[in-house]
Amino acid sequence: KHILVIPGDGIGPEVTTWGKAVLEKIGQNHGHEFTFDEALMGHAGIEATGNPLPDETLEKAKASDAILFGAIGHIKYDNDPSAKVRPEQGLLKIRKELGLYANLRPIMLFDELLDASSLKPEILKGTDILFFRELTGDVYFGEKKRSEDRNTASDLMIYSRYEVERIAIKAYEAARVRGKRLCSVDKANVLEASRLWREVVQEIAKQYPDVETEHMFIDNAAMQLVKNPKKFDVVLTANLFGDILTDEASQIAGSMGMLASASVGDGTGFFEPIHGSAHDIAGQDKANPLASILSVALMLEISFGLKEEAKKITDAIDKALKDGYRTGDIADANTDKAKILGTTAMG
Amino acid sequence: KHILVIPGDGIGPEVTTWGKAVLEKIGQNHGHEFTFDEALMGHAGIEATGNPLPDETLEKAKASDAILFGAIGHIKYDNDPSAKVRPEQGLLKIRKELGLYANLRPIMLFDELLDASSLKPEILKGTDILFFRELTGDVYFGEKKRSEDRNTASDLMIYSRYEVERIAIKAYEAARVRGKRLCSVDKANVLEASRLWREVVQEIAKQYPDVETEHMFIDNAAMQLVKNPKKFDVVLTANLFGDILTDEASQIAGSMGMLASASVGDGTGFFEPIHGSAHDIAGQDKANPLASILSVALMLEISFGLKEEAKKITDAIDKALKDGYRTGDIADANTDKAKILGTTAMG
Numbered sequence: 073k074h075i076l077v078i079p080g081d082g083i084g085p086e087v088t089t090w091g092k093a094v095l096e097k098i099g100q101n102h103g104h105e106f107t108f109d110e111a112l113m114g115h116a117g118i119e120a121t122g123n124p125l126p127d128e129t130l131e132k133a134k135a136s137d138a139i140l141f142g143a144i145g146h147i148k149y150d151n152d153p154s155a156k157v158r159p160e161q162g163l164l165k166i167r168k169e170l171g172l173y174a175n176l177r178p179i180m181l182f183d184e185l186l187d188a189s190s191l192k193p194e195i196l197k198g199t200d201i202l203f204f205r206e207l208t209g210d211v212y213f214g215e216k217k218r219s220e221d222r223n224t225a226s227d228l229m230i231y232s233r234y235e236v237e238r239i240a241i242k243a244y245e246a247a248r249v250r251g252k253r254l255c256s257v258d259k260a261n262v263l264e265a266s267r268l269w270r271e272v273v274q275e276i277a278k279q280y281p282d283v284e285t286e287h288m289f290i291d292n293a294a295m296q297l298v299k300n301p302k303k304f305d306v307v308l309t310a311n312l313f314g315d316i317l318t319d320e321a322s323q324i325a326g327s328m329g330m331l332a333s334a335s336v337g338d339g340t341g342f343f344e345p346i347h348g349s350a351h352d353i354a355g356q357d358k359a360n361p362l363a364s365i366l367s368v369a370l371m372l373e374i375s376f377g378l379k380e381e382a383k384k385i386t387d388a389i390d391k392a393l394k395d396g397y398r399t400g401d402i403a404d405a406n407t408d409k410a411k412i413l414g415t416t417a418m419g
Numbered sequence: 420k421h422i423l424v425i426p427g428d429g430i431g432p433e434v435t436t437w438g439k440a441v442l443e444k445i446g447q448n449h450g451h452e453f454t455f456d457e458a459l460m461g462h463a464g465i466e467a468t469g470n471p472l473p474d475e476t477l478e479k480a481k482a483s484d485a486i487l488f489g490a491i492g493h494i495k496y497d498n499d500p501s502a503k504v505r506p507e508q509g510l511l512k513i514r515k516e517l518g519l520y521a522n523l524r525p526i527m528l529f530d531e532l533l534d535a536s537s538l539k540p541e542i543l544k545g546t547d548i549l550f551f552r553e554l555t556g557d558v559y560f561g562e563k564k565r566s567e568d569r570n571t572a573s574d575l576m577i578y579s580r581y582e583v584e585r586i587a588i589k590a591y592e593a594a595r596v597r598g599k600r601l602c603s604v605d606k607a608n609v610l611e612a613s614r615l616w617r618e619v620v621q622e623i624a625k626q627y628p629d630v631e632t633e634h635m636f637i638d639n640a641a642m643q644l645v646k647n648p649k650k651f652d653v654v655l656t657a658n659l660f661g662d663i664l665t666d667e668a669s670q671i672a673g674s675m676g677m678l679a680s681a682s683v684g685d686g687t688g689f690f691e692p693i694h695g696s697a698h699d700i701a702g703q704d705k706a707n708p709l710a711s712i713l714s715v716a717l718m719l720e721i722s723f724g725l726k727e728e729a730k731k732i733t734d735a736i737d738k739a740l741k742d743g744y745r746t747g748d749i750a751d752a753n754t755d756k757a758k759i760l761g762t763t764a765m766g
């Protein structure tokens with residue numbers, strides 16, 4: 073299998089180094105051959121070519137069997153809202169070009185990290201959520217406008233039936249082999265796009281009578297996720313709401329540094345941590361590489377059907393945590409100072 | 420002062436009964452004269468007149484000195500995404516008609532309720548946030564469209580400079596007399612409306628050099644609010660993001676049943692709990708009336724400048740909680756069964 077590694081910006085290069093290393097090790101131990109190539113995206117792409125998604129990167133991406141991505145973004149652009157070329161455009165464009173319409177974000181709870189969360193352990197224990205976030209539609213990709221006097225700005229929040237259908241089907245298929253509960257999140261009491269979303273999900277639901285469907289407003293969902301995360305099994309939602317809810321949900325897992333995601337759809341799968349570029353700690357050997365390593369586990373399972381190999385990875389992480397090893401983001405008051413590791417040591 | 424009471428739907432009538440009763444008591448005890456009128460809105464408005472905001476309600480609202488509102492919404496419409504007339508339209512229309520562009524949502528922490536939250540007490544303690552949610556713009560009020568074949572639906576997310584300016588000024592003025600920190604939340608790495616938002620806030624910030632400004636992406640804010648709520652002082656954000664973040668933040672206060680809000684702008688102020696209509700418990704004497712009573716405290720302070728009277732109310736609530744009294748939503752494992760009260764007893 074041919075893997076394209078796109079390290080991206082900030083801590084991206086550091087963490088993908090370890091994702092890749094783990095993949096190589098799995099290859100050696102289990103007799104699989106993985107070949108690798110590397111490409112630029114985001115701020116790194118802009119610096120080298122002026123383009124956040126260089127043509128060469130897109131070609132390589134299309135030619136690969138799976139993509140391991142790091143992170144994107146740079147503080148320089150965040151403080152300059154008028155910049156025309158922005159790192160994030162690279163990520164949005166590759167999602168669209170590869171047809172990666174379904175972003176799977178499992179909220180995995182390692183028992184050892186129960187104390188690293190700001191939520192009480194008794195609230196957390198037993199939580200197991202799989203988010204399906206729509207990834208190539210919504211206000212992310214609708215038309216953007218700025219009036220000539222620059223005093224009015226808009227983005228079109230838009231969905232079409234087929235976009236909702238295809239991700240709803242993926243989410244229901246997953247719910248069927250998990251807890252058989254699906255919660256669709258929208259804002260149908262206010263938004264027309266959400267009303268279409270709800271109509272379509274109601275229709276698809278009929279094909280899955282074995283799955284219990286609930287519809288929830290986004291404001292309520294943001295609340296319930298903190299109040300009682302155990303009530304969720306599969307959560308299906310739009311691009312923007314999914315962006316918000318999954319970051320919020322990262323606190324269930326104790327840290328963003330522990331969460332991986334898989335973006336799938338028409339072709340090559342794309343695997344990335346849900347954390348960002350974290351420029352404040354970049355290059356300091358402080359970043360948690362586990363989300364990148366867990367992204368590799370998702371790749372093995374989803375793109376290559378290698379379940380056993382994926383489990384080797386989560387078991388190894390489990391063991392490292394049980395042995396008391398932590399990166400700074402998941403260390404708590406009880407963590408032995410001697411066991412707080414940097415990126416390299418944890419990798 | 421002339422107060423219009425709009426009970427609305429679900430538990431709205433039950434909780435506003437007690438808000439009103441407290442206001443009457445304050446009037447008696449402190450020598451203020453409050454006169455009252457009542458009007459319909461939401462599902463109640465639709466049932467009586469076919470209109471979620473009857474003309475008479477709007478006229479009465481404009482003629483009053485302050486409005487005490489209950490809750491809106493009905494499950495009937497939630498499950499019918501194609502309904503043309505909906506309860507929520509009443510609330511959205513009155514916000515727009517009265518020019519209520521700034522929605523203030525203070526996250527108040529009663530020490531006695533630290534254990535009612537799903538967050539750890541040490542994470543919560545000391546949290547004191549004042550949200551400024553923009554209330555008459557954004558994707559809530561932008562053009563809504565449905566294609567003729569009904570297969571595509573959209574809502575326009577749109578902001579103009581003056582809309583951001585006027586609420587930013589209100590938020591900065593508040594920050595100046597609070598903790599002198601303001602966090603503006605947007606999604607400027609993806610949305611044009613957010614880039615305008617950030618530009619305008621950056622400009623207004625220059626007039627408040629004594630206030631420390633931070634810009635945060637909504638996904639990150641949704642995470643930080645759980646991870647470390649103490650880091651926030653004043654939070655300034657758009658309509659949709661504010662809707663989501665404030666519901667999420669309700670879990671900091673232990674329950675939505677404890678949170679009041681004030682909507683202000685060009686004219687009459689509008690005071691309401693942030694909780695919804697909660698039809699599942701309506702009419703059962705179970706709803707927590709404290710958010711409505713706290714809404715009255717906000718009314719006294721913001722619309723009438725009666726700080727001392729407002730404090731009487733929060734002190735009385737504090738005492739009831741210290742004495743161990745709870746409604747079901749804020750009871751925890753340590754609450755004595757004998758002290759769990761219904762709406763009436765708590766009121």
Ligand SMILES: CC(C)[C@H](C(=O)O)[C@@H](O)C(=O)O
Binds near residue numbers: 144145160638
């Ligand atoms: C970097 C940004 C454009 C991106 C998004 O909003 O989709 C990120 O937050 C994510 O969740 O992958």
Ligand SMILES: CC(C)[C@H](C(=O)O)[C@@H](O)C(=O)O
Binds near residue numbers: 262507662
């Ligand atoms: C009922 C609904 C339209 C409303 C909103 O989204 O503004 C509510 O959630 C609120 O926060 O006041």
